[in-house]
Amino acid sequence: MSSAAQVVSAKAPPRPRTSSWKNLRGLLPYTARYQGRVALGLVVLCAMGVVGNVVPLITGSIIDSLSGLAQPLAHLTGPARSLLRPLLPFYQPSSRDTLLVFCLALLVVVAIKGVLSFWTRWILIGVSRDIEYDLRNDLLSRLVQLEPEFYVRNRTGELMSRATNDLNAVRMVLGPGIMYSATTIVTMALAIVLMLKLSPVLTLWVFLPVPLVVVAVWYFGKLIHELSEKIQASLATLSARAQENLAGVRVVRAYRQEEAEMRAFDAPNREYVGRNMEMIRTWSMFMPGLQALIGISLLLVLWQGGRQVVLGNISLGTFMAFYFYLGLLVWPMVALGWVTNIFQRGAASMGRLNYILNAEPAINDAEARPDGSEIRGAIELRHLTFAYPTAGNRGAPGSAADPGEPTTGPVLQDINLHVPAGSTLAIVGPTGSGKSTLAALIARLWEAPPETLLLDGRPIRQWPLAALRCAIGFVPQDTFLFSETVRGNIAFGVEEAPEDRVAEAAQVSSIFGDIQDFPARFDTLVGERGITLSGGQKQRTALARAVIRDPRILILDDALASVDTDTEEKILRRLKDVMRQRTTILISHRCSTVRHADQIVVLRGGRLVEQGTHEELLALGGYYYDLYQKQLLEEELERS
């Protein structure tokens, strides 16, 4: 996989246009699934908005009654009158009864509002969590379909960030984002209507700061969003630095790099603080500024409202009502600001999620022609030339590397090979000569050019991917185990794993004995990346994992490297029994491993240079012969 990484990593994931609201369109299918609930939630929200708008009218009326006015709120017309209609009969100037009734009414109205508010939140925020659930599932579903090239192009950390942080940001849009913006719109709309009816002049004055608020909120919102992105980037760098330090702890300790690491950590730490400070500078203008603007609105109510009362245009109760309306509008105004931020970040995040959700799996069943036939395991390579895809793929400029070193040119060149079903093929060659690549192509982790790789006589792409993989037991060079029990790891690739099958696979891989020595035997947990097992044990577990699948094709990529010769011998013997009539592909550096293969090929610089049985290759006197000789010579020299 290394040569792949070298050339492919040049391509970075595309950055979505940050202010692209179109990204949010991707959410429509998700919301559509819950449209009934969303609609109900919005209806309830509207009701809540209406009810909330009644409160200032009631309090205003109380004041007017206390002031001894014959009519509440000077002139009550239109919608305001309709809203207060049930209470109007009880209105008397300077009356204790009026006071009582209206106070009670206040309580009732707020109680109703409370119920509606609960309901709204329960529905709308609840739906946002449901959608988040759907989105997260879909993200994983997509991720498991994507080919290794995707994972070479995109760092794990980056993908994790998207699946967590970006998903969070999107959920904020769906939940608080929608709820608060809807509340704002409904509340404000009705409030404006009512206020205009009470006093157009005062309404104008009160709303004077509003455009300022909206502009300030929008401007600062944008600024804050950009700054958050910078902060996120800085955090990613900081995390990566720390992550490497933690993952490579043994090297750090062995080389006494503790101090050096601390010094190196300083820079990203400072940088992160710096970015946060930039944000703080903005925020410290924004929040107090907003408060000041609200204060000014209040000021205007006081001044102009008082003025209007003095001039006799409105009643004291109306003045009070306006005060309460302002109170009603403060939260929506602030929320507007917050919500803009949420939407902006959500849009950017959705863009990043779309990158994953819309990624098309390059390795797929597009050309599959399933006909239910069983895979027998005959592999054929016809003029197979393969190069890892890059952004330019024109080959590295001036690469005069050693033969066999990874280049950006073709990794495999014109390979012609025929592996009969049930035979054993061994592949040897220098580091980076393309051996692992070949194995990866057979397992279709990377896509070979059309018609160059055939399985049972048919192009490999014609076989359904699932069927192909089912037929293969793969032991990669880099052993990767999961944080599961030993049993869970061995049975990783099978649907059901009865005890005897697991035990059998462990026996074949010569790890059964070791497992018996584990504290919980098969139920022992294997830590992150299997760290509690030795290298050899990890490899043998990985081997058992492959063997238990009873595969038609077994591929071992340097799978016995960390295993000593004695054990290797045992394993190969047992494998031979198990793999009778099944195809085995062995990749190794050791002659001891490959000697008994039906067919051995030598890869150098991506080319197939020698081919034959052990004896035939020795007779050729070429690379394999040299290899063998060198190994023997070592032994001979050492013995003398």
Added chain:
Amino acid sequence: MSDFREEEALGKAYDTRLTRRLLAYLRPYKRRVWFALALTLAINPLELLTPYLFKVAVDSYVVPVLQHHLPATAGLRGLAWVTLVFLATVMLGFTLYYIQIRVMQRVGQEIMYDLRREVFGRLQRLPMSFYDRSPVGRLLTRVTTDVDALNDLFAAGIVMMLNDVVLLVMFAGGMLYWNWRLALAAFAVLPLILVVTLLFRTKVREANRRIRVAIARINAFLQEHISGMAVVQLFNRERKARQQFEKLNRTHMLAYKDAILAFALFYPVVEFLGVTAIALLLWFGGLRVLASTLTVGVVFMFMQYAQRFFRPIQDLSEKFNILQTAMASSERIFKLLDEPVTVSLPAEAQTREKPRGEIEFRNVWFAYRGGAEPAEEDWVLRDVSFRVTPGQTFALVGHTGAGKTTIIQLLLRFYDIQRGQILLDGVDIRQFNLQELRRHFGIVLQDPFLFTGTLESNVRLGTEEIGRATVERALAEVGLGAFLQSLPGGVTAPVSERGATFSMGQRQLVSFARALAHNPRFLILDEATSSVDTKTELLIREALDRLLAGRTALVIAHRLSTIQHADRILVFHKGRLREQGSHQELLAQRGIYYRLYQLQYKDQELRFPLAASGEGAGAPLPADD
């Protein structure tokens, strides 16, 4: 899984102790904190002032005009003055608030910088056993997310909360001063609010705990599956992975829904109680207004006070949310900071400028688990004794899991042994300063680990004494000279995540060069040469030959061809040192080593027919292509 239990351990009444500990971090910034608090005392009276201004406006100017006690012009003028004072209040409030935020947020950032540094520093000192049981992802959360959670606490939390408390006190005082009966009417709902808040707090805390656990599980799952996606796909694991994930996902969603329920109930209830207070005020105040014992202005003022009074309360309860998260995070951080560095440090550390180069194991017993008294089956090394004389190369052989890698880890004191002694130049290694001890060892691990950076930084790491020339020389000596030339930038060629751009063999060679560049007295190789092709291996062998001279070396390999070169061979089997001696001696014993060697011997039997035909042993080594 034990790690998740940690995320769950919450809700214990350690709040005061934690708080005290957290407050200690404010100490270096004492002056700024006091300043911010002083600002609190300045800002809050301004909050008190504004409702009062309303009262003045209404009672002193508006109402008198309405009742014809004051001419309109005087009333308007009065209003204008009040407005001006109001404006001044707003402006002053803005300025002070701005300053307060700047100051406290900065303090918060500085504290987090300090904490991050401290946590990272602590991690550098924690023993290997800690790393064995802690997933990297979780530790990373400590350094980043958990520390960040504390920012809200320091920057916004502490001072803002104090703000709220002072405000409440001032409001209460003001209200009681003006009309204690009305004030009591307003305060009537307080007990209810407190009760509701407490109930809410308990529910939310529980839900938050479950949410945190769920998130940790989801993240661990994702991390693993993304890293190992190739394996997932190779083994047709996609469907099961989706199923498993869906379960984790659902748990997460349900935990959140519980939290939503709590919030959805809380806000309306508190709002209702707040309006109840206002209704009470209107009732009691209104009655007095009708009896002409109170003015409308005072009622108005009281209403404003009541409203503003409840906002800090709501604020505080929201801050509890932040507080909870911060507390949980701080608990985890402190747990990490309190983690013992179990490797004991000597009272008087020994140093060795140039060690003679002698290593001795004396009756060493070791187990990874079980503490001081491990169970019988946990012992990884049993009564191991051997001595390596200076300048010799020792080879460790045996089955995988026989204890060879452990020997190396013990030499570097990654773990401490339960019984016996390990001696360097006759001195127990526990007598040495850890750094000092490790200085003398150069190590190449089984899994070659490269860092993001450059080729040069990977060889030199952070050791400043190693210059570029040394780096280049070391790389050349391991056989990467030509490769180095071919790279644009040479030693400054970039190395990305874990060295993914290099082949397995190249990564090993680089980690080898790393060991060489540091020029240690002892060299430790752990199966480093086994995954590389013969040609590369021979390159290393040549360089090794040159470098082994004058060094004491321990080599772990499975292939006898590489270890027969050694001066002495140690044969391990199931944790015990079964045989030791030279190659010939061991063969003569017809023991474990003999059996291991036999397998190679079989290969040599085959060679003889070829030798007879004139090829093989007699032919010179073919030249490299």
